[in-house]
């Protein structure tokens with residue numbers, strides 16, 4: 029519970045209760061609540077909001093992630109062990125973007141219309157906005173860092189990308205929060221300090237870190253390399269953004285400096301800051317209209333496992349979110365509003381709306397959104413710090429910032445670890461280590477010679493002056509730093525040499541032991557596995573092979589068993605069938621089409637001959653009929669009674685030629701022969717039928 033003018037502190041703050049979910053009704057999209065006096069704010073803001081049916085825009089569309097998913101609090105269950113764990117499978121982070129708000133100190137704070145609470149901000153007329161945390165005007169950069177970024181650094185060291193950006197109107201304290209001052213270091217130096225503390229706390233025989241930094245600025249949709257002053261000159265070639273398999277996107281030609289110490293990194297960033305300020309004189313209000321992004325790439329190698337992760341920390345100090353105020357400014361910027369910020373707003377709106385899964389996200393509409401694309405599209409953990417001014421004069425801009433922040437809170441994240449190199453390819457690893465060793469040996473020699481030079485020059489003048497007066501404090505500290513670097517490099521070299529030997533031995537041992545595997549695929553799988561897992565994997569693959577082979581053998585014997593059964597069945601059927609099956613087999617040998625053609629031709633020939641037989645049969649029947657008719661006619665003419673007697677035998681009819689025994693003997697010699705011939709012909713026909 030924080031009343032007007034009070035600083036919100038986590039320790040004394042009340043746990044927020046369930047938020048209200050009613051819809052906005054005012055023109056600004058928010059319903060109103062009108063506390064009449066500051067004393068009314070002694071009550072829980074959320075309880076009041078519920079009483080008055082005040083909605084909270086943040087909760088409007090999305091349920092707040094449970095604490096177990098949030099990386100917001102230091103003791104959240106999402107926090108991981110301090111030592112990076114590469115042996116465990118990559119666990120995606122799922123949750124929402126962390127959104128916090130920081131109010132700049134205001135001389136009129138007690139009269140200002142905004143009421144700050146631990147996790148919400150309330151305006152008499154506009155309503156209440158909920159966030160992960162709200163920092164009051166007397167909050168320190170250290171507090172802001174601890175609550176918004178510290179946990180991200182832990183996850184960064186474990187292989188997750190992390191992006192932090194400060195958003196707010198000009199003069200609201202973005203740069204103050206991000207860079208800070210010498211007395212009050214901001215998020216950038218505090219993050220760097222934490223990274224190097226974690227590196228020095230880790231076991232150097234186990235972990236190796238490579239750090240690179242780049243520092244760019246986007247002004248008027250153009251990228252400037254703050255570590256390469258030549259790109260800041262008018263007429264210098266434009267730096268382009270390209271898709272990158274390693275980092276999502278990459279600025280081609282951007283200087284990436286290798287870092288060996290915290291001090292060195294801070295110096296490089298300082299150099300970039302100076303370049304930014306120098307170029308500011310060219311464009312009057314450049315710093316407030318440009319976005320500055322520090323990118324730190326950390327490559328972490330687990331020496332004993334031979335694994336590597338690469339993660340990126342992007343620290344962005346965005347341009348002032350307000351509209352350009354002077355026509356001069358508008359002319360210079362070519363548009364009345366910063367295009368990148370406009371695009372960022374659109375991207376946030378799209379990403380936070382429930383239908384975004386199908387819609388187009390306009391990342392390519394600006395350089396800023398293009399650069400932040402991997403982060404916003406789920407490749408990175410994101411923390412947004414929105415800075416505000418509580419004075420009435422800044423009301424419109426503060427409301428805009430609140431709305432931006434509320435939308436950003438609705439974006440869901442599903443971030444995976446960047447385990448880019450899980451290969452146990454020893455040759456590659458040896459090669460990599462060898463290159464590193466060479467470059468470090470060179471560096472060591474260089475440092476040694478420069479140290480000798482420094483010592484020599486010191487001893488030369490020592491005869492005249494005391495060393496402290498001549499060398500000066502800076503030189504002494506430089507020499508100490510060099511000494512530290514040399515001893516650090518020496519120990520790193522020793523570790524690398526040991527590691528190299530160890531890998532060589534492992535390589536020899538394992539190549540002797542390795543089973544000759546026939547499958548390229550399985551060999552590929554094995555080579556992508558870590559050294560430690562390889563042996564057990566080989567054993568498993570061998571078992572798999574054996575099992576597969578015995579299964580194949582089983583199947584083969586079953587197939588031959590089936591074949592035998594088939595043959596037996598064919599031979600046990602009629603010889604004709606056996607013959608036909610043999611015939612079929614032969615035909616298969618000849619070629620199925622030839623055999624079929626041949627069979628068809630044979631069938632046609634057979635049918636033709638049958639047809640001819642039928643014709644003959646018809647002719648025979650017709651001639652028989654004629655004979656019978658003439659015979660009947662003759663017999664009738666000679667008073668011979670006879671004819672065809674049709675009798676039924678089952679389904680078939682049978683014709684029998686009968687004749688009357690009373691037919692005269694005279695007829696017998698006449699017709700006996702003919703009748704015999706006729707009867708035999710008839711039998712013949714019957715047989716055919």
Ligand SMILES: Nc1ncnc2c1ncn2[C@@H]1O[C@H](COP(=O)(O)OP(=O)(O)OP(=O)(O)O)[C@@H](O)[C@H]1O
Pocket residue numbers: 131132133165196197198199200201202203204205315316317346347348415
């Ligand atoms: N929390 C704070 N405590 C003390 N001083 C602050 C705080 N925030 C901002 N200031 C002061 O306000 C002034 C403007 O702050 P700063 O430059 O950080 O604003 P900005 O948002 O980065 O502006 P711009 O968009 O123009 O870059 C500075 O003098 C800074 O020291």
